[in-house]
Amino acid sequence: MRSIDVEVRNESGLHARPAAAFVRAAARFVSTVRLANVTLGRPSADGKSIVGILTLGVEKGHVLRVVTEGTDEDRAVETLRDLLASRPEKAGQ
Amino acid sequence: MSGRIAGIPAAPGIAVGPVWRYRPRGAGGVPVLAVASRGEAELRIRRAADAAAAQLQALAERLCEMNRPGDAEILAAQALMAIDPAIVEEAVRLARGGMDPVEAVLAAAEASAQVLAALDDALLAARAGDVRDVAVRVVRALSGGHLDLPAVPSVVAADDLPPSLLAETPPGLVLGLALAGGSPTAHVAILARSLGIPSVVAVPGLLDAVRGAATIALDGESGEILVDPGAADLRALAELQVVRGARDRAAAALRGRPAATIDGQRIPLLANIRSPDDAVRALEAGAEGVGLFRTEYLFLRRQAPPSEEEQVSEYRRAMEAFGPARSVVIRLADIGGDKSIPYLGLREEPNPFLGVRAIRLAQDSRELLLTQLRAIWRAAGEAGVTPHVMAPMVATIADAQLLCGLRDEARSAVAATGAACPGRMVTGLMIEVPSAAILAPELARLVDFFSIGTNDLTQYVLAADRGNPSLGRYQDALHPAVLRTVAAVVAGADQAGIPVAVCGELAGDPAGALVLAGLGVDELSADAGSLDGIRAALAGVTGTELRALAAKALAATDAEAVRAYANELLGAKREGRPRGGPAITVRR
Numbered sequence: 001m002r003s004i005d006v007e008v009r010n011e012s013g014l015h016a017r018p019a020a021a022f023v024r025a026a027a028r029f030v031s032t033v034r035l036a037n038v039t040l041g042r043p044s045a046d047g048k049s050i051v052g053i054l055t056l057g058v059e060k061g062h063v064l065r066v067v068t069e070g071t072d073e074d075r076a077v078e079t080l081r082d083l084l085a086s087r088p089e090k091a092g093q
Numbered sequence: 094m095s096g097r098i099a100g101i102p103a104a105p106g107i108a109v110g111p112v113w114r115y116r117p118r119g120a121g122g123v124p125v126l127a128v129a130s131r132g133e134a135e136l137r138i139r140r141a142a143d144a145a146a147a148q149l150q151a152l153a154e155r156l157c158e159m160n161r162p163g164d165a166e167i168l169a170a171q172a173l174m175a176i177d178p179a180i181v182e183e184a185v186r187l188a189r190g191g192m193d194p195v196e197a198v199l200a201a202a203e204a205s206a207q208v209l210a211a212l213d214d215a216l217l218a219a220r221a222g223d224v225r226d227v228a229v230r231v232v233r234a235l236s237g238g239h240l241d242l243p244a245v246p247s248v249v250a251a252d253d254l255p256p257s258l259l260a261e262t263p264p265g266l267v268l269g270l271a272l273a274g275g276s277p278t279a280h281v282a283i284l285a286r287s288l289g290i291p292s293v294v295a296v297p298g299l300l301d302a303v304r305g306a307a308t309i310a311l312d313g314e315s316g317e318i319l320v321d322p323g324a325a326d327l328r329a330l331a332e333l334q335v336v337r338g339a340r341d342r343a344a345a346a347l348r349g350r351p352a353a354t355i356d357g358q359r360i361p362l363l364a365n366i367r368s369p370d371d372a373v374r375a376l377e378a379g380a381e382g383v384g385l386f387r388t389e390y391l392f393l394r395r396q397a398p399p400s401e402e403e404q405v406s407e408y409r410r411a412m413e414a415f416g417p418a419r420s421v422v423i424r425l426a427d428i429g430g431d432k433s434i435p436y437l438g439l440r441e442e443p444n445p446f447l448g449v450r451a452i453r454l455a456q457d458s459r460e461l462l463l464t465q466l467r468a469i470w471r472a473a474g475e476a477g478v479t480p481h482v483m484a485p486m487v488a489t490i491a492d493a494q495l496l497c498g499l500r501d502e503a504r505s506a507v508a509a510t511g512a513a514c515p516g517r518m519v520t521g522l523m524i525e526v527p528s529a530a531i532l533a534p535e536l537a538r539l540v541d542f543f544s545i546g547t548n549d550l551t552q553y554v555l556a557a558d559r560g561n562p563s564l565g566r567y568q569d570a571l572h573p574a575v576l577r578t579v580a581a582v583v584a585g586a587d588q589a590g591i592p593v594a595v596c597g598e599l600a601g602d603p604a605g606a607l608v609l610a611g612l613g614v615d616e617l618s619a620d621a622g623s624l625d626g627i628r629a630a631l632a633g634v635t636g637t638e639l640r641a642l643a644a645k646a647l648a649a650t651d652a653e654a655v656r657a658y659a660n661e662l663l664g665a666k667r668e669g670r671p672r673g674g675p676a677i678t679v680r681r
Contacts, residue, residue, distance in 0.1 A: 011397075012397055017166050017170070017396055019170070020166075020169055020173055024173070046178055046179060048178055049178050049179040050173040050174055051174060051177050051179050051180065051205045051208070051209065051220075051224065052177075052179050054209060054212075054217050054220055055209065055212065055217075057214060057217070
């Protein structure tokens with residue numbers, strides 16, 4: 001299992017477009033992906049569920065915890081961390 | 094039972110056919126699937142979810158190609174919702190427990206929708222509607238894709254209809270559309286007009302009237318609906334269709350000729366558009382330019398404002414469609430009022446139509462307007478045309494000065510980058526607030542043109558919220574109080590020698606167009622589909638007749654009298670549609 005905390009730098013947090021980008025990226029890995037909003041202390045959500053991610057209420061500056069588990073957990077956690085830490089134009093498509 | 098009921102005409106044309114009632118889910122219309130085993134139910138749910146996701150993704154890609162990235166994004170997010178494990182796994186769990194697969198999908202989606210709806214963030218809460226939309230699509234795929242469509246070409250009767258359903262229906266399957274609810278400006282009505290599907294909306298008692306009926310006929314021009322019409326009714330409709338066909342062909346034959354009266358008084362006809370695609374349709378309809386580009390539509394249904402680049406490309410496409418000789422008037426985004434934009438974080442107001450709206454956004458969202466003005470300068474520079482801009486909701490001299498200041502600031506910013514930048518921007522004000530009408534002589538000295546928005550002017554002059562259906566009797570722009578205000582604006586503009594256009598719905602109504610032209614309005618701007626009708630109306634009268642009509646209209650004390658005078662001049666050929674609310678008479 002890999003776990004990493006990352007601060008969201010995207011202006012609009014994790015609203016529909018960046019949330020969709022995250023889900024698409026997470027779905028490429030075999031590993032399970034959980035995402036928690038450390039700042040708000042809400043229960044974690046399935047990182048492959050767009051509804052789950054939207055319910056985390058992520059805004060710019062929030063710290064998120066990405067937890068991956070499975071055969072490609074290293075690559076998954078790194079890819080997703082980079083995605084969350086990137087600027088909106090990179091997180092877009 | 095045969096009957097005759099009436100609603101509000103929403104899309105012209107006559108349709109006759111079998112009745113097909115659209116039943117939304119939850120109204121006793123949830124289908125129950127016969128499935129052999131629970132394992133089969135699970136497989137079908139997963140397949141349906143995948144199929145719905147694929148459909149949504151394909152639609153998203155099509156919208157992207159159509160240069161509508163904002164809409165595309167929403168559909169792409171919906172595609173992910175269709176295969177969202179939180180929904181699919183829950184639906185599968187419910188189905189394994191013995192629930193019907195359709196109900197399982199709806200229940201699972203509803204649970205997720207409610208979680209979203211409960212969130213504090215209004216933008217996220219709005220996604221709940223997206224989840225419910227997606228569930229309906231999954232259910233449709235689950236039921237073989239034919240659940241929500243008539244089997245044979247039919248006239249569709251419903252309380253209301255999701256626009257997406259109309260958009261995806263194979264051409265020819267929906268002959269006509271009758272809705273108990275809705276309004277001519279609802280999205281589904283706008284879509285019906287663009288698809289050429291005759292429609293009548295806001296028909297009281299519609300569903301009761303069509304219950305058990307085999308056939309209905311509807312007239313999207315008069316708003317009349319015949320339930321189980323007799324042979325004589327059908328003959329009369331066929332004759333009407335022939336007469337109208339001849340009238341429409343004669344009107345279309347005038348396209349490409351500049352609009353004018355018999356004695357040669359020119360009244361340029363411009364189009365109201367909301368996207369560059371509309372500009373192309375407007376050209377085909379013989380528009381002599383664009384009198385109103387409603388740019389706020391670029392801002393709707395998305396998560397962030399369109400970038401400056403994106404706006405440059407949209408404005409440029411519209412400008413290039415019309416070229417340097419014909420003007421495209423770009424209205425700064427009319428945001429607020431009934432068009433709220435969640436991502437701007439505007440406060441909710443008790444009276445949005447009297448609130449921080451349109452040019453008033455300059456106080457808190459200055460950058461929004463500056464970005465738009467920079468994009469207009471750049472687009473015009475790239476297209477090699479002179480840009481035309483106007484600001485909505487101007488109320489004071491300070492508002493007009495603010496517009497000119499922002500315009501100049503935006504030009505300096507663009508010029509500083511070394512980009513091509515035209516020498517000037519033709520600048521206008523929308524006159525829709527009574528104070529601006531009263532100040533017309535002074536405002537006219539500050540700008541190049543006026544454009545009167547009769548929809549808002551009417552609601553402000555008569556103090557009647559245009560969205561309030563119980564105030565319909567106050568919402569007729571032909572009211573003499575509105576027309577006298579128009580006359581005062583024309584007089585103020587004349588003193589300064591600037592032209593006056595009208596871009597409200599009144600300009601697209603032949604009766605209204607005649608009155609406005611008589612009042613001395615220089616240009617009329619309307620939806621492309623209305624241009625043939627007003628061009629033909631103007632071609633049948635003289636300037637003297639128009640001025641006499643305007644004099645009578647100004648002396649009148651109610652809108653009905655004005656409409657009667659105008660219809661008299663029009664030759665009373667058009668069947669009048671019921672004013673003052675739809676009437677219902679049932680023949681048994």
